[in-house]
Amino acid sequence: MHRVVVVGAGFAGLSAARALIGKPVEVTIVDQRNFHTFQPLLYEVATAGLESGDVAYPIRVIFGKAANVSFRMDRVTGVDWERREVLLDGAVALPFDSLVVASGATAKFFGIPGASEHSFPLYTLTDARRLRDHILRRLEDVDAHPDGAAARGALTFVVVGGGPTGVEVAGALAELLDVAVKHDGFRFDRTAGRIVLVDALDRLLTPFKESAADYAAGTLAGRGIELRLGRMVKAVHADCVELDDGTDIPTRTVVWAGGVTVEHTVAGELGAPTGPNGRLVVRPDLTVAGHDDVYAVGDAAAVLWGPGDEGSAICPQVAQVAIQSGGHAARQILARIDGREPTPFRYKDKGIMATIGRRAAITQFRSGRVVRGTLGWLAWLSLHLVYLVGFRNKIVVFVNWSWRYLSWGSGPRIIVGEERAPGVDGVDQDRADGDHRD
C-alpha cells in the first residue's frame, strides 16, 4: 500500500488527510499536538471571549472511523531523504512514499530588538492562552496597585500589525476593557485603558479595498483605539515600545501580529528552495523542486494562485488557501498512483473577512463588493460557525456568543497558567503546528 505521511494537522494537513479517507493509501498524520486549532478564532481565546476547547478539536475524533488514516502525536525532527523516512522525536521513524508538508509558520520578528523576548505572538493555542493570562493578570495588578498604573503601562496594550489579526485583537481588547469595568468590578477608569495599533504602512487591512480599510480605521478610532499608522517599531522592551518617530509607549503588553515566517518550522529545515518569508517554493502541482513525491501546502508553501502568467502571484497565508492546497495535494497523490497526469493548482478566491468587534465586520467578496457593519458581522459569525470543526464546538461557540451578546456577563475570564515571560518556548512549540489564520 502506498504510504502517505502528512506533517501538521492545521487546515492544510487536515484537508489533505480528509481527502485521502477511504482511498487506496495508508495515511499517517503527525502533529506535536493532539488537536486541530481553529486559528481564525484564536484572538477570541486571547481576549477571554472563548474557551481553549471551543477552538481546539481532537484530531483522533476526526479520523476515528477512517480505517486507512492514523494519527501520531510527535515532534518531527527532520527527514531522511535517502531512506525516505520522516524522523520523529519519539525515536520511531515513519517511512513514506508521498510526503505532504503542512507544518505552518511562526511569528516573524524582522530582527527587531526585544520583539521575540517581550512580545506575544498569536499563532498557536498556547500563544492565545498565554496572552489571555497575561492580559487578565495586568488588570488584577492595576486593581491591586492602582497608584501609577497608567504611568507604568499596566493599562496600555500595544498591537503591532494592522492586518486582520491586529484589527481583530485591538477591537476585542477594547470590548474586554469595557466588560472588565462594567461587569467585573475592576476599579480603574475605563479611559485610562489605552489600546494602540501600530503598522508600518499608512493604512489597515492591505488585502482589502481602501473603503473597507477606512471603515475599519473609523470604527476602531470610534471605539477609542489609537492608530499609529506609517510607524515602525524600533525596539520592544519589558516596559515600553520604541517607535521610529522617537516616541516611547510605556506598556507591559505587546501583541505581535506583524507577520509570519516558515524559517523555524519543519518546512524551513527541509533544505528545499524557499521564497519570501521562508515559504517553500512549489511547482504548479504543489510538489517541491527536486522531490516529485513531496508536496508543500498551506502557510508553509509559496502557493501560486494558478498556472501560467496570470496566476504568478503568491497566495496569502489564509485558511482558504490552506484548505484548497491540502486537498489538491491529496488528489495529485491519488492521480500519480493511478498513472494520471498531475494538474496545476488554481485558487478559488471566496473573499476575505475581518471583524472589528460587536456588530462590526467586513466581508469583501471576490467581485470586490464589500459588506460591512452588522450584516458583515452576521456573515462573519455564520461562516465561522460553519467552518468550525465538530458539531459540539459549533453549539458551544454559539451559546457563548449569544450569551455574550445578550448579557456581556460571562466569558471565560479565567487565568489558568503560571506567569512566565512571553515567547520563551515560542519557536519550539510552534513547530509542525498547522496553518495560519484566515
Add this chain to the structure above:
Amino acid sequence: MHRVVVVGAGFAGLSAARALIGKPVEVTIVDQRNFHTFQPLLYEVATAGLESGDVAYPIRVIFGKAANVSFRMDRVTGVDWERREVLLDGAVALPFDSLVVASGATAKFFGIPGASEHSFPLYTLTDARRLRDHILRRLEDVDAHPDGAAARGALTFVVVGGGPTGVEVAGALAELLDVAVKHDGFRFDRTAGRIVLVDALDRLLTPFKESAADYAAGTLAGRGIELRLGRMVKAVHADCVELDDGTDIPTRTVVWAGGVTVEHTVAGELGAPTGPNGRLVVRPDLTVAGHDDVYAVGDAAAVLWGPGDEGSAICPQVAQVAIQSGGHAARQILARIDGREPTPFRYKDKGIMATIGRRAAITQFRSGRVVRGTLGWLAWLSLHLVYLVGFRNKIVVFVNWSWRYLSWGSGPRIIVGEERAPGVDGVDQDRADGDHRD
C-alpha cells in the same frame, strides 16, 4: 465600616461573601486564582469529559455588581495578629475587623514513600488538567510504542481511595478507555487497559449504607474495574505501586483520592488549635479558639454537626458543609455588629451522592433512602447542574453531557500542557484554593 476579609473562594468562601452582599460591611475576598472551581466535577475534567472552563467561574463576575465586595487575586502568606492584617504575597496587607478562613485543604499522602512525587491528586483545576494531559499522553504513548505497553504499565491506571472521588474517577476512566478504542482509533486492545481501585478499608463509599456500597462495587466490577479492598499502598514509584500484600502493580498513573489535610494551607499556618487532618478546631459559632473575630469554615475547619452532645461528630469535608458553614459565619459577623448573641451552627444534611458513570449513580437521602441506577444518575445530573455557578456554564455542561450521551463522539480530549512530573508544585498551588468536593 466593619472590614471583613474572606480567604479562599471555594464553596465556603463564596457562600460567606455572598451572604454579606449589600450588608453594612466592606468585604474583600482573596484567592490566588481569579476563578471559583466547581470541585464536584473535577473528575470530569481529569477524564476529558468537560473543559476546564465548564467548571471554573470568574469570581469577579459573581461580585461585579456588589458595591461592598471586592476581589483580590493574591496569595496569602500569613496573618499579622497584632496589626490585624492578612499578609499578601503582593506586598500590600489587608486590614480586617473580622476574618473568615475558607482556605480549603490539600491532598494527604500519609507519609507513604513516593506518593507525593509520583501520584496525581485531584483537588484543584490544575490537578485535574495535569491528570488529563498525563492520561491522554499515556494513550498516545501506547499507540506509538505498542510493544510491551501493558508490561510497562502504560495502560494501567491505579486509583487510591474508595470514597466518592475514587469511585467517580475509576468509573469515568473506564468510559474514557471505551471511547478511546471505539471512537478515537487507538489501536490497543480494550481488555489490555486496566483500572485498579485500592482502598485500605474493605468496602467502598464509607459514608453510604452498605447496600449502596455493594451496588457501587458490583457496578464497577461489571465495568471491568479491579477492586483491591482492604489493601494499603506501601509505596509509589515512577513505574509501579507496591501494596502491603506484596503485590507490585506496574503503572505510570496513580490517581490520589486518598484523603485531604489542612496542614499545608493558610489555615494550617494560623497557629490555632487543630483537630484531625489539621482541620482548625472551631467553637459552635465557628469562631477559632482565642480569636473571637476569626471564623473557620469549609474543609479547613473541624465543623461540628450541631451544638451539644448529639452534634459532637465532625462534619465531612463536602460542598454542603462548606456552603452552610460559610453562610453561618457571615450571619454571625452581622449579628455581632448588631450586638446580637452568636448562634451555634447546625448542619442540615441534604443527603450524599456519588456517580459511578453513565446511568449509574447513588443518592442517599438523610432518611437513609437510597436511589440508584439511572434514576440516581439523573438526580445527580440535575443537582449538579442546579449548583453549577453561572447560567452559561450550566448550558455548556448540559450541551456537553447531552452530546456525550447521545454520540460519545466528542469530549475535549485535548492535551494542553507540557509534560511534567506530577505533584511538583502541588502544595504551593493548592493554598487558599477553596473547599473540597462533595
